Amino acid sequence: MSVLKSENLPPIIKDSFITGLITLILAIPIVGLPTINATEGLQIEPRWSVVIWMVLAVFLGRLVLNFWWHREQPSSSSTSPLNTPFLQSLQQLLKFIIPIGVLFALILPTMPFASRYVMDVAILVITYIMLGWGLNIVVGLAGLLDLGYVAFYAIGAYSYALLANYFDWSFWICLPLAGVFAAISGILLGFPVLRLRGDYLAIVTLGFGEIIRVILLNWYEFTGGPDGISGIPRPSFFGLEFKRSSEGTFSSFFGLDYSSMHRIIFLYYLILALALLTNFVTLRLRKLPVGRAWEALREDEIACRSLGINPTNTKLTAFAIGATFGGLAGSFFATRQGFISPESFTFIESAVILAIVVLGGMGSQIGVVLASVVLIGGTELFRELEEYRMLAFGALMVGIMVWKPRGLLAHREPTIRIETEGSS
Amino acid sequence: MSNLLTVNHLTMRFGGLTAIDDVSFSARNKEITAIIGPNGAGKTTVFNCLTGFYKPNVGELLLHDGSLTHRLERLEDFVVAQKARVARTFQNIRLFPAMSVLENLLVAQHNKLMLASGWTIKGLIGLHSYINQETQAIGLAKYWLDKTNLMNRANDNASDLPYGDQRRLEIARAMCTDPRMLCLDEPAAGMNPKESAELNSLLQFIRDEHKIGVLLIEHDMSVVMEISDHIIVLDYGRKIAEGSPEQVRNDPAVIKAYLGEDEDEELPPKVAADLQGETSHG
Numbered sequence: 001m002s003v004l005k006s007e008n009l010p011p012i013i014k015d016s017f018i019t020g021l022i023t024l025i026l027a028i029p030i031v032g033l034p035t036i037n038a039t040e041g042l043q044i045e046p047r048w049s050v051v052i053w054m055v056l057a058v059f060l061g062r063l064v065l066n067f068w069w070h071r072e073q074p075s076s077s078s079t080s081p082l083n084t085p086f087l088q089s090l091q092q093l094l095k096f097i098i099p100i101g102v103l104f105a106l107i108l109p110t111m112p113f114a115s116r117y118v119m120d121v122a123i124l125v126i127t128y129i130m131l132g133w134g135l136n137i138v139v140g141l142a143g144l145l146d147l148g149y150v151a152f153y154a155i156g157a158y159s160y161a162l163l164a165n166y167f168d169w170s171f172w173i174c175l176p177l178a179g180v181f182a183a184i185s186g187i188l189l190g191f192p193v194l195r196l197r198g199d200y201l202a203i204v205t206l207g208f209g210e211i212i213r214v215i216l217l218n219w220y221e222f223t224g225g226p227d228g229i230s231g232i233p234r235p236s237f238f239g240l241e242f243k244r245s246s247e248g249t250f251s252s253f254f255g256l257d258y259s260s261m262h263r264i265i266f267l268y269y270l271i272l273a274l275a276l277l278t279n280f281v282t283l284r285l286r287k288l289p290v291g292r293a294w295e296a297l298r299e300d301e302i303a304c305r306s307l308g309i310n311p312t313n314t315k316l317t318a319f320a321i322g323a324t325f326g327g328l329a330g331s332f333f334a335t336r337q338g339f340i341s342p343e344s345f346t347f348i349e350s351a352v353i354l355a356i357v358v359l360g361g362m363g364s365q366i367g368v369v370l371a372s373v374v375l376i377g378g379t380e381l382f383r384e385l386e387e388y389r390m391l392a393f394g395a396l397m398v399g400i401m402v403w404k405p406r407g408l409l410a411h412r413e414p415t416i417r418i419e420t421e422g423s424s
Numbered sequence: 425m426s427n428l429l430t431v432n433h434l435t436m437r438f439g440g441l442t443a444i445d446d447v448s449f450s451a452r453n454k455e456i457t458a459i460i461g462p463n464g465a466g467k468t469t470v471f472n473c474l475t476g477f478y479k480p481n482v483g484e485l486l487l488h489d490g491s492l493t494h495r496l497e498r499l500e501d502f503v504v505a506q507k508a509r510v511a512r513t514f515q516n517i518r519l520f521p522a523m524s525v526l527e528n529l530l531v532a533q534h535n536k537l538m539l540a541s542g543w544t545i546k547g548l549i550g551l552h553s554y555i556n557q558e559t560q561a562i563g564l565a566k567y568w569l570d571k572t573n574l575m576n577r578a579n580d581n582a583s584d585l586p587y588g589d590q591r592r593l594e595i596a597r598a599m600c601t602d603p604r605m606l607c608l609d610e611p612a613a614g615m616n617p618k619e620s621a622e623l624n625s626l627l628q629f630i631r632d633e634h635k636i637g638v639l640l641i642e643h644d645m646s647v648v649m650e651i652s653d654h655i656i657v658l659d660y661g662r663k664i665a666e667g668s669p670e671q672v673r674n675d676p677a678v679i680k681a682y683l684g685e686d687e688d689e690e691l692p693p694k695v696a697a698d699l700q701g702e703t704s705h706g
Contacts, residue, residue, distance in 0.1 A: 281548070289530075289537040290544045292523075296531040299520035306475060306512050307532045307601055308505030317544075414524035418562065420576045 012066040020059035027051045094366065101369070105272055109265040119264045123271055123336065125376045127329055130275040132356040132368035133282055134325030139354065140363035141282075141291065142318035143298025145202040148189070148209025149353050152182040152323040154345035156330025158216060161229040161340055171235040175331050182327020183320040185212075190319035194312055197301070209350055216342040228341025235335050237266055267336050274332060278325045279365055285321070287415045294318050295363075352376075359400050361407025370408045374400070427488055428453040428605055428637040429474075434483035436469055436661075443469045444480075445661040451605070451654070456631050456638040458648045460672075461658035462681060467641045468515055470658070471607050474639070475512045476501035489604060506535055511603035513594040515610050515641075521583035525574055525593055528582050529565035530558075532600035537561055568596040572626065588619045592626070599630065605637045606630065612644040620644055624651050649673065657681065 032051040035042045108114055108122060135149045159178040163169045169177075193204045216223045223229070234242060240250040242263035250266075251258040285291040293314045296304050301311055334340050356375055360367025375396065382392040400408065429451040436444040444466045451457040459467045472478040474485060476499050485496035487508045494508035504510050520528050530537070538544075540557035569575045572592040577585060582593060591611055598606055608627075612620045628651055631638055642648045648655065648669070655672040657665040659681040665672055672678055 284548055285544070288541055288544055288548065289534050290541075292527060292531050293534050293538075295523055295527075296520045296534075299522055300518050302477075303514070303518040303520065304531070305477075305501040306505055306514070306518075307534060307597070308502050309531070309534050310502050310506075412522060414527055414579055416524075416526060416530065416562070417579050418526060418566065420578050 008070045012063065012070060015066055016059050016062040019062040020055050023058040024051070024055045027054050098366065102276070109268055116261065116264060119261070119268055121377060121380050123264070123268050124380075125372055126268075126271045126275050127333060128353065128356060128372040128376045129369050130271065130278050130329045131326060131353045132360065132372055133275065133278045133365060134322050134329065135353050135357050136322075136360075136363065136365065136368055137282055137285070137294070137325070138318050138322035139357050141286065141298065142294040142315065142322075144193075144315060144318060145198060146205045146319075146322070147202045147347075147350055147354065148205035148207070148212075149322070149326055150345045150347070150349040151189075151209040151212035152186060152326030153330040153333065153349065154212050154216060154342075155182045155185050155323075156327030156332075157334040157340050157344070158223060158229070158330075159327065160331035160334045161232045162223070164233050165229060165231075171233065171331075171335050175328060178327045178331035179324040180327075182323040182330070186319040186321075186323025187316050189323075190316045194315055206347070206350075209345075209347060213342050213345050216345070224341075226341060226343075228339055228343070229334075230339040232334050232338050232340065234263065234338065235266070235270065242266065267332075271329075271332055271336075274328055278328075281321075282365065290314070290317055292415065355397060359397060359407055361404075361410040363412060364407065364409040367407055367409035371400075374408075426453055427451070429639070430484075430486040430488070431470075431474075432484040432486070434470065434473060434480055434485065436466075436473055436478060436480045436483075443661050444473070444658075446482075447658065447661070447663045449656045449663060449666060451637050451639055453637050454631060454635050455653040456627060456640055456651050457654045457656065458640045458642060458652035459656045459658060460642065460648055461664075464660075465658040466661040467658055468609055469661075471512060471609055471639075471641065473497065474504075474607060475510055476504035487605065505601060505603075509602065509604040510607065511598035511601045511605070512607040513591075513598055513609055513611060515613070517587075517590050517594055519582040519590055519594060519597070522581060524579050525569070525582055525585070526562070526565055526578045528593060528597050529568060529600045530561055532597045533561045533564065536602075564600060565596075568599050571629065572596045573622075588615050591615065592623070595626065595630075599634070603636060605639060607639045607641075609641045610643060611640070612642055612647045615644075617646070620647055623647065627651055 028051060031054060032047055033044050034047060036045050037043075105126075109119065114122075131149070131153065134152075135146065138144050138146045138149070156178040159181045160171065160174040163174045163177060164171070189205065189208050193201050196204060217225055219225065236242075237250050240253050242251075243249045243258075249258075250256075250262055256262070286295075293304065293309050294317075296307075296309065297311060297314055297318075304311060304314070333344070337344075352375070356368055356371045359375065360369070360371035375393070378396055379389060379393050382389045385392055404410070427450045431450065432448050434444055434447045435442065447466075447470065449457075459470060461467055469478065473480045473483075474496055476496060480497050483497060487494040487496055487510065489508070494504075496504055496508060496510070499508060505512075520531060523531070537554075537557060541548075541554045566575070566578075569578055572595065574585075574589060574593055574596065577589065582590065585593060591614070595606075595608065595611060598608075611627075612623055615623060624647055627638060627640070630636065640648070640652065652669055655665075655667065655669055656663060657672060657675070657678050659677075664677045664681055665675040667675070
């Protein structure tokens with residue numbers, strides 16, 4: 001495979017050399033000559049060794065890339081990534097990956113490495129998976145670009161927090177109510193934007209997300225404004241609370257020693273169940289007329305109209321169902337944090353959720369899982385990079401888009417297949 | 425044979441441009457009615473008015489359905505397809521490219537299936553009544569796949585089909601809505617003579633076996649002259665002639681519209697050849 005033709009060598013070295021030279025020119029002023037605060041004022045303290053290492057790294061990296069690009073290509077017919085054996089093996093692989101992934105998620109809390117930190121990251125990743133799946137209905141299936149999805153997340157979170165604060169209702173009553181409120185707001189958002197598509201729709205949804213955040217921020221008497229809402233009740237396990245007490249708590253009922261991990265593990269299973277519900281419903285809907293109509297609407301709205309499909313209802317159901325899952329996730333977020341404020345629902349959250357959907361491959365359920373593990377889990381891995389963390393996050397996104405322009409898993413399986421004679 | 429469609433005084437203006445000017449005609453059930461005319465004559469605009477995509481400025485579009493009469497000019501586009509059961513295809517093919525051929529045909533049966541799935545609730549639980557209805561829908565899809573010779577491409581994406589197959593798939597998709605009237609906008613465009621001949625027999629089959637009215641816009645005279653029962657000729661938004669293929673072919677106004685006043689004045693060569701060729705052996 002990696003046999004290299006000798007005539008390719010000079011251009012490769014030349015190309016790598018030029019790349020190194022560009023790095024050198026850029027690195028000297030940017031990296032090589034930093035200013036420091038000295039007693040006599042600003043001074044320049046050259047860092048030539050760093051520059052040399054950078055140039056060497058870029059040169060060698062480019063060399064490796066070039067070798068990779070110039071490796072002997074097998075005959076072009078079999079290199080196409082879309083040929084059937086490749087797809088078939090991918091599908092077989094996916095068949096195994098899905099149950100293994102679900103199983104792994106189920107037994108994760110019992111693993112020896114499942115520390116408090118690992119569980120927290122896992123809960124965070126699954127929350128984003130759920131949000132990604134919810135948004136996937138609107139963006140991936142119905143093709144309605146929504147930049148304000150975090151509004152539904154916020155509505156779910158504040159629904160639970162306010163209902164619990166004002167009426168003292170339990171989490172299990174508020175959870176479905178949060179979903180209903182989010183769905184209603186989804187429909188309210190849906191009505192004015194029914195005629196819009198693409199960029200125009202994106203801008204209106206962006207505005208909607210901001211409106212919700214600004215309302216939460218300014219309606220001080222009701223939402224607490226920038227102070228947020230604290231002391232949100234934690235969920236109970238069939239009425240058993242997670243507290244250090246001898247009466248009526250989870251640990252005393254099951255005769256266990258109290259551990260703060262119990263609640264974390266309970267929350268983990270709660271969000272896992274919610275996420276799996278989202279996935280189950282989405283997969284089911286895709287195979288139903290409403291799901292096919294969403295995808296048809298994404299493909300061609302005029303053709304949909306000519307077939308008698310009511311575009312208004314179809315869009316509104318997509319908005320409502322997508323928003324419901326956002327609301328459920330929001331209500332989970334409120335109960336997990338115990339404190340919410342408008343800070344948590346800024347535009348960047350919508351952008352991250354949208355990035356997960358797009359990077360995963362629009363409409364692909366497993367793509368969303370992969371993308372949120374890579375993006376959210378990966379960002380946690382980069383925590384040691386401190387201030388360069390967001391740089392790594394951005395580089396990761398750019399990298400994925402360069403490597404896979406249509407998302408990690410862009411392949412779409414038909415929702416239904418029939419036996420055809422002769423060919424498969 | 426009764427009238428299926430009556431168009432009275434249809435006028436459609438876009439700003440200062442009158443695309444259709446007081447056109448009246450009727451189309452019958454179990455007949456193929458062709459609308460022909462030079463480019464820009466307003467043929468597709470007539471279709472867009474009939475299917476509710478445009479709201480005409482003046483005029484009455486009546487679709488007769490037994491004792492019922494649907495006033496198409498008052499209905500929204502998707503209601504025209506849903507209630508009056510007028511199906512159409514498009515001049516520039518409009519399929520659902522990323523969906524499979526079979527899925528395209530199931531989307532066409534959306535309203536029926538939506539009802540069967542109890543607006544999704546019954547379907548979500550997986551009740552048998554929905555599953556049975558879906559099996560029937562697949563049966564209807566298979567029937568039209570078989571009629572349009574697309575059976576072996578059923579699981580492929582619509583965008584992967586060659587051009588002629590895409591045109592036939594669009595007809596199959598329109599027929600899956602169980603229409604009372606089928607409007608075809610240049611179905612033979614881009615087809616080779618063999619494909620056009622197959623299209624002819626498909627359209628005749630639809631007319632004779634399914635007993636619906638077919639409204640056809642077409643430039644390919646070999647299709648129009650062979651299968652049409654009735655032809656309406658438009659030019660600059662006006663109806664200039666109407667009648668059987670024989671009458672229309674010899675109508676001086678039609679010849680003038682297609683070939684110009686003087687015979688040596690810029691002839692559109694293909695049209696001229698087609699028209700004369702048809703006349704000589706017709």
